[in-house]
Each structure stands twice: as structure tokens, then as C-alpha cells.
Amino acid sequence: MQPALRNAFIALHGDLGAGKTTLVRHLLQALGVTGRIKSPTYAVVEPYELEALPIWHFDFYRFNDPREWEEAGFRDIFAGPGLKLAEWPEKATGFLPLADLDLHIRTLDDNSRNVTLQAHTATGQALLRALPGAIP
Secondary structure, X not given: OOHHHHHOEEEXXXXXXXXXXXXXXXXXXXXXXXXXXXXXXXXXXXXXXXXXXXXXXXXXXXXXXXXXHHHOOHHHHHHOOOEEEEEOHHHHOOOOOOOOEEEEEEEEEOOEEEEEEEEOOHHHHHHHHOOOOOOO
16 A cells, blocks of 8 residues: 555545546545445545554535534544545635645546546655656
8 A cells, every 4th residue: 555645635626427436436445445435425424444544535515614624523534644535625625734636537428537636745746656657
């Protein structure tokens, strides 16, 4: 497992149906999460626990006010160790910390997506360097 994932915050951007949750499901399965991986759309957050890696999958789509993030107590989760994956981070603008990595998914057609990644921190840069085919 890529060490940079242990404390990374990855923000996922894209329209409804672009594939954000599907991408997260595949990532979590690749990391070793077994069993059902649910969308956090209604619960807002779904926690997963791997040996030495807590993971939180957030979906802020239903937030009407960014302050809901603070009121839900998510500051403590983001301040602690573990991988944080957040869909619809713009719904918590001003409260979320800077994402290590922004992942943008753009739908081209029913079967094609364009994915762009942008690192904002040393952790994000380490994640990009670890991708297959990345230039060191």
C-alpha cells in the first residue's frame, strides 16, 4: 500500500452519475475492503477499518449549508489519521482542509470518462508519483 494514503484527503469532483462512488468502491476493494461498500449519500459518511488504515468515505451532496460539516463533528476525523475520500467537497467549502489530491471526473459518453488529478500538497504529489506510468 502506498504510504501516502495513510493520511491523505482526496476530493472527488464530477456531475451526478460521473462515477465518483464507483471509483471509490474500486479503490477500497483494491485496498482490501471486503463486503458491501455502500454509498454514503444518505448517511453522509461510511467508515471502513483496515489493519493500520482507517478510511472514511464522505458524500456532502445533501448538505445545504457548509456549516453542517462542522456541526457533524467531521473536523476531528479530518484532523486524525486515515484516508479521507470526499464526494461533493464544494458543498463544505470553507470548512474542509486543503485536499491533498483533487480528482475530477468528466463524462464523455455512457462508457467513457476523462479523469484529471491535481496535487496540492507533498502527500498529493507522492500519490501522483506512485501511479503506474508516472514520471518520478
